[in-house]
Amino acid sequence: MNEALLSVRGVSVSFGGVKVLDGIDLDVKPGEIRGLIGPNGAGKTTMLNVICGIHPPHQGDVLLDGVSIVGRKPSAIARLGLGRTFQTSQLFRGMTVLENLMTGLHHRTTAGFVAASLNLRRYREEEEAAEEAARQALEFIGMSAFADRPASALSFGQQRVIEIARTLISDPKVVLLDEPAVGLSLNRLAEFDTLLRRIRDEKGVTLILIEHVIRLVMDVCDQVTVLSSGRRIAEGTPDAVRNDPGVIEAYLGKELRARHSAS
């Protein structure tokens, strides 16, 4: 029996005749923190784009909780319980932190434009529920004091954490994080480990993260999948992957060679 919450089955994607994902399989169990690593251009972001419905795969299937999600719109996939953050900040800079968090629920609200214009009761109730959920999410990440500040006043690292909190307010089953630790100082990284574990343990959210900060991947992930040139070249515990000769060559080796030639 397949116990995976998220299953990727034989997914291939080509851009301009070049295969950037080539028959990828991935099974992520509920409650897992899965790392997705690999050298630049390996296909990691494309993989997240396939899962969340931005790029339909040319071949293969993606199942969330046993239901095929290929061909559905990203908003429909979000409603089924999939959250996502991106490499660059997607916050609305002119809005406050609280307002930004409330946008995380808008794909779920049912009152339409007319109800909103007329300020009807159902619209007001949904806005109140969204605000309450946003305040709880801020409390969860320890940033309640930032509620009324403009998003543009936050540091880059704070913006990343707010974006993660925004995915949580719609109560997702799985959240995809694209390089969430970019811009965090070493001191902040330890806190970030803790936050990811709390999201898993207290919110019951399964996490899949692309990350170049190897220390974070090794510390926090239960399982790591390694992509290189669109193929899955290794998978296993952080320790097993770290010692895999193919990974050292394809990923760490490339980095070490680059450093060597720069020195």
Ligand SMILES: Nc1ncnc2c1ncn2[C@@H]1O[C@H](COP(=O)(O)OP(=O)(O)OP(=O)(O)O)[C@@H](O)[C@H]1O
């Ligand atoms: N929309 C697109 N059109 C054409 N080529 C694309 C597109 N998106 C990605 N690619 C190409 O697909 C390959 C995989 O890119 P992708 O961004 O998925 O890699 P990645 O592993 O996430 O890399 P990085 O670590 O640098 O973010 C790259 O060669 C990239 O140039």
